[in-house]
Amino acid sequence: RAMVFVLSEAGKPIYSRYGNEEALSSTMGVMMALVSFIQSGDNAIRSIYSDDRKLVFVQQGPLVLVSVSRTLQSEQQLRQELLYVYYQILSMLTQVSITRIFERKKNYDLRRLLAGSEKILDRLLNLVESDPGFLLGAVRCLPLPASQRDALGALLQKAITPNLVFSILVAQSQLVTAVQERAVIEECRLEPTDLHLLLNLIGASSAFQAGEIWTPICLPRFNPDGYFYAYISYLDAECTVCLVLLSTDKESFYAVSDCKKRVEEAMRTQGSLQVLSGGLQSPSYSVGQVGVPGYPGELPPAAPVHQRQLSSSPSPELEGPYCSEEEQQRLFDLYHYLHSRIHSTSRPLRLIYHVAEKETLLAWVTSKFELYTCFSPLVTKAGAINVLTKLLRWIKKEEDRLFIRYPPKYSTTPNPGKGTKGGRPDGAENGFFAGL
Amino acid sequence: MDRSLSSLPPPRRKAMLKKNMASRRTPQQEAGSSTEQTYVYKVVLLGTTAVGKSSLAFRYVKNDFRESMPTVGCSFFTQLVCLETTTMKLEIWDTAGQEKYQSVCHLYYRGANAALLVYDITQKATFARAKLWLRELEREFLHDEIVIVLVGNKTDLAAQREVPLEEAEEFAKSKSLIFMETSAKSNHRVTEVFMAVACELLKRERQKEPTHQPQPWKKSCVDLQEPSNPAKRCCRS
Ligand SMILES: Nc1nc2c(ncn2[C@@H]2O[C@H](COP(=O)(O)OP(=O)(O)OP(=O)(O)O)[C@@H](O)[C@H]2O)c(=O)[nH]1
Numbered sequence: 001r002a003m004v005f006v007l008s009e010a011g012k013p014i015y016s017r018y019g020n021e022e023a024l025s026s027t028m029g030v031m032m033a034l035v036s037f038i039q040s041g042d043n044a045i046r047s048i049y050s051d052d053r054k055l056v057f058v059q060q061g062p063l064v065l066v067s068v069s070r071t072l073q074s075e076q077q078l079r080q081e082l083l084y085v086y087y088q089i090l091s092m093l094t095q096v097s098i099t100r101i102f103e104r105k106k107n108y109d110l111r112r113l114l115a116g117s118e119k120i121l122d123r124l125l126n127l128v129e130s131d132p133g134f135l136l137g138a139v140r141c142l143p144l145p146a147s148q149r150d151a152l153g154a155l156l157q158k159a160i161t162p163n164l165v166f167s168i169l170v171a172q173s174q175l176v177t178a179v180q181e182r183a184v185i186e187e188c189r190l191e192p193t194d195l196h197l198l199l200n201l202i203g204a205s206s207a208f209q210a211g212e213i214w215t216p217i218c219l220p221r222f223n224p225d226g227y228f229y230a231y232i233s234y235l236d237a238e239c240t241v242c243l244v245l246l247s248t249d250k251e252s253f254y255a256v257s258d259c260k261k262r263v264e265e266a267m268r269t270q271g272s273l274q275v276l277s278g279g280l281q282s283p284s285y286s287v288g289q290v291g292v293p294g295y296p297g298e299l300p301p302a303a304p305v306h307q308r309q310l311s312s313s314p315s316p317e318l319e320g321p322y323c324s325e326e327e328q329q330r331l332f333d334l335y336h337y338l339h340s341r342i343h344s345t346s347r348p349l350r351l352i353y354h355v356a357e358k359e360t361l362l363a364w365v366t367s368k369f370e371l372y373t374c375f376s377p378l379v380t381k382a383g384a385i386n387v388l389t390k391l392l393r394w395i396k397k398e399e400d401r402l403f404i405r406y407p408p409k410y411s412t413t414p415n416p417g418k419g420t421k422g423g424r425p426d427g428a429e430n431g432f433f434a435g436l
Numbered sequence: 437m438d439r440s441l442s443s444l445p446p447p448r449r450k451a452m453l454k455k456n457m458a459s460r461r462t463p464q465q466e467a468g469s470s471t472e473q474t475y476v477y478k479v480v481l482l483g484t485t486a487v488g489k490s491s492l493a494f495r496y497v498k499n500d501f502r503e504s505m506p507t508v509g510c511s512f513f514t515q516l517v518c519l520e521t522t523t524m525k526l527e528i529w530d531t532a533g534q535e536k537y538q539s540v541c542h543l544y545y546r547g548a549n550a551a552l553l554v555y556d557i558t559q560k561a562t563f564a565r566a567k568l569w570l571r572e573l574e575r576e577f578l579h580d581e582i583v584i585v586l587v588g589n590k591t592d593l594a595a596q597r598e599v600p601l602e603e604a605e606e607f608a609k610s611k612s613l614i615f616m617e618t619s620a621k622s623n624h625r626v627t628e629v630f631m632a633v634a635c636e637l638l639k640r641e642r643q644k645e646p647t648h649q650p651q652p653w654k655k656s657c658v659d660l661q662e663p664s665n666p667a668k669r670c671c672r673s
């Protein structure tokens with residue numbers, strides 16, 4: 001797996017994956033030399049290739065992120081991975097405050113502020129490397145009959161209070177539904193990246209399992225400089241179903257907590273918790289369900305990001321030869337490789353038919369979906385296409401259950417257009433909200 | 437948490453502006469019973485990370501101890517306390533001690549009626565930090581506006597003690613704080629801390645509203661003299 005380091009411009013270690021920074025001080029020494037080298041002159045180094053390794057550098061403001069990798073991941077993907085790490089740091093501190101800190105003191109030790117956050121970054125990197133959602137820029141959603149998902153959405157739509165902008169229901173890190181304030185304009189929908197960061201933050205700590213949490217949080221893709229105030233509370237004793245309410249008003253804890261009570265109440269009368277636990281227990285979907293005699297291990301399409309819908313990607317249960325962790329990882333590495341080929345900046349592709357050692361892979365990107373599949377090594381091209389067609393037909397039929405296609409909305413500002421500064425993230429002059 | 441809480445009507449929160457701060461201590465009529473009053477108090481836990489604030493809150497509310505992770509932002513709990521004839525609802529704000537949250541802490545302690553300044557008796561630096569918290573609270577609150585308790589946690593680790601009992605006691609006395617040593621792990625005096633807070637809050641409430649306290653008693657006197665109307669007798673069951 002890739003080694004990842006975060007350093008300050010002054011060369012101070014901030015984070016290192018695998019082991020503490022002190023123990024890695026010799027590596028850090030080399031890093032620091034490289035970092036100063038990167039910064040000298042306008043020609044910043046972006047990557048270094050050696051026989052068996054890639055070194056990729058990303059500089060973001062006063063932070064330098066480095067990845068050292070031996071895997072099949074492309075430079076582009078490693079860069080993306082580093083950006084995720086950067087964004088996760090922003091989600092806790094915001095960009096302005098990091099900039100301000102280093103302006104004031106160039107050799108500030110940012111670990112003081114990130115103490116205890118290593119777990120969050122470790123977990124993020126593990127997810128990036130194993131959750132296809134990160135690869136596809138989509139959030140995994142819990143398969144649920146459309147009527148039930150709609151009912152839950154409607155329920156969130158009713159439990160609102162001024163300055164609430166996002167209501168998100170999650171079951172074991174899978175998105176159930178997400179409702180957003182109508183005034184949030186098109187370009188600034190809840191980004192899958194932000195949702196990934198938020199869910200990772202919640203999943204990384206058991207601290208969310210006691211009491212009701214009220215905490216500032218930054219969604220860096222939405223606005224890297226502003227804080228939302230997040231209300232986070234599990235709705236069941238087993239801590240599987242989690243409600244996240246994001247408000248722009250730091251004083252609104254009681255009002256938002258009251259929304260949760262209403263959600264809880266309505267879910268109780270509708271028996272929603274049982275519905276969700278049912279959804280969690282049934283496997284996301286299996287190749288058998290699709291009714292194709294194919295090879296297990298398909299990654300199904302993600303709803304396209306450019307449609308600006310909250311995209312979501314279910315994944316089938318991996319079966320057969322892909323039950324072991326190593327084999328799954330190997331498969332993901334192959335998917336990563338296909339992804340990098342498809343999205344190559346110099347020579348992007350729409351379709352790849354790749355015959356590997358132990359399997360045959362097929363990746364396909366259209367304006368509507370992105371699909372990665374894996375077949376037995378003995379499959380013929382015609383056979384693979386035939387299976388794909390069946391798979392796509394099945395997905396089309398099940399679309400409403402597998403994907404969140406039209407996230408519902410609500411309006412919490414009673415008088416949109418009448419310039420109160422209501423719906424603005426704290427400390428942000430971003431103008432992201434329409435009509436405010 | 438008390439199940440009956442969810443059936444309470446949404447509390448009416450009368451904002452009383454004091455020194456620009458909204459104080460939310462508001463007596464409420466509880467649904468069903470006409471005479472009983474519920475006071476709502478905001479109690480905030482402050483202190484360095486890992487001194488055991490969340491463990492204390494968890495011990496008090498759930499009577500349990502488990503390995504906990506650093507709090508993110510703030511955790512909110514409620515607990516009902518019955519003292520004599522009064523029901524009090526303590527709203528416990530368990531703040532995060534990590535440095536990255538320092539800039540938002542004022543958000544959590546604003547309008548608090550009581551503060552627990554928690555330190556770890558095995559870490560001298562955490563005691564110093566508790567003193568700094570005290571200074572900050574003294575700047576933000578009037579003396580009689582907030583009940584402050586100094587809490588030395590982790591007495592089960594007495595062998596590693598760095599903060600002598602006498603020193604903390606002495607300090608608390610000089611600042612007229614309530615002082616107690618606790619262990620969330622071995623359940624030593626945790627409930628006592630919160631009960632001390634509740635008692636002090638109630639005491640101050642009664643000093644402030646001298647008419648309030650004798651009321652039930654006066655009423656029962658009247659009732660006794662009016663045998664024709666026994667239903668009105670003040671009887672708390
Ligand atoms: N031995 C002992 N350990 C304790 C006691 N109370 C808490 N701890 C341990 O101290 C560590 C920190 O406890 P927390 O309750 O999470 O500390 P906190 O003050 O809430 O920390 P932040 O949320 O980061 O501010 C945990 O490992 C607890 O198990 C105690 O009374 N005795």
Ligand SMILES: [Mg+2]
Nearest residue numbers: 489490506507
């Ligand atoms: Mg805590």
